[in-house]
Amino acid sequence: MVFSIEKIVRPKILTLEPYRCARDDFQEGILLDANENTYGPTIQGLSEEEEKLDLNRYPDPHQILLKKQICAYRNSEAQKPESVIKLPTDEKGAPIKLSPVNLCLGVGSDESIDSIIRACVKPGKEKVLLCPPTYGMYGICCTVNDAEIVEVPLNLENFQIQPDKIIEQIKADSSIKLIYITSPGNPTATLIKQDLILDVLSQIEKLSWDGFLIVDEAYVDFAPVGSSICSLVNKHPNLVVMQTFSKAFGLAGIRLGICYSTPSLSVLLNAMKYPYNVNNITSSMALRATKKESLMNMKKTAAVIIDQRAIVLEKILKIRGVGRNRGGLDSNFILIEILNKDGVPDNKIAHEVYSKLATDRQVVVRFRGNELGCKGCLRITIGTPEENKKLLEQFEDVLSHALED
Ligand SMILES: Cc1ncc(COP(=O)(O)O)c(C=O)c1O
Incomplete structure (x- = not known):
């Protein structure tokens, strides 16, 4: 494997001196x-x-203390015996821990999604590979940055990535610079199997591919303990991992995202960002959120959401007109199919249910029926027990009317 940051990042970015004060x-x-x-x-x-x-x-542009707290949390997760992903080790077998040099903080993961494209993809010339159905902001950021999109859909049976097809594409088209994978996926709620991600990584390393595989882990804290692969950025320099405070941490309003990468990329992302992108209110809240008691509370809340998800799912699947739970069970939402009278997933009915729920019943879910492999699907965030109860009552009523029409 030959990893060369110079061959991946745009030449001007390589020479960028960060703003200094x-x-x-x-x-x-x-x-x-x-x-x-x-x-x-x-x-x-x-x-x-x-x-x-x-x-x-002005806020601190570097946020070292916050970065240290984030690293401490992720390192400790990876060191738990039950952790799915362990810390990588050096030649002597010592664990390689994440440290602040691996991190760049952004205004939500949305900023990081955009800044990696800006760093690596020459507008109008180079491309980004996406695996639909997936999160919409990748496509928006590609358009804004004039990056053409190449699609390699998820396996629509199980919403897993298809490593060989991804590799086939990057071999066939040397202008592809980035691959975005979402794990757990949105709208699929499915954690991508670690083996499949490692397979892509090992194949791109064998090819000495000049690009980054970006794994967006916005929902990872709803997946089994230690599912995050963020610590592997120190073993696989082509890997970038993103996380956010918007989901399990319950802090969508502070707009804070984390991008983990090999230090040679991280230093450039930090040089590129607006110096004061993480404001004082945000960093103060995030510092509190990454303290021990708050982390315990985050886990407790995630566990409650997971319990509620099971309750909602069990009840919703019994409602007439609801088909399969189309997605997985790794996030704080579910993706369910709405069927017509013939038992076939139906976008018209799903959209009607979505729209009536919102306008007549003040319950807002998301219509996802136009996403690849999601025909007739609604994506429903798991709420509090009261919210879920109201959702289920209103949903059943609205759907039964829609089926009568
Ligand atoms: C997969 C995925 N990535 C990123 C984001 C955005 O995260 P942030 O709020 O940190 O910008 C979302 C938001 O829904 C998401 O679903």
């Missing part, structure tokens, strides 16, 4: 270097807690 070198004293308002925020009636956020100051 005086605060990189001096953080203490009378700070008159950044044209901030040293009188403080002009909001009246800030609470004591809010005062502590130093909102008149």
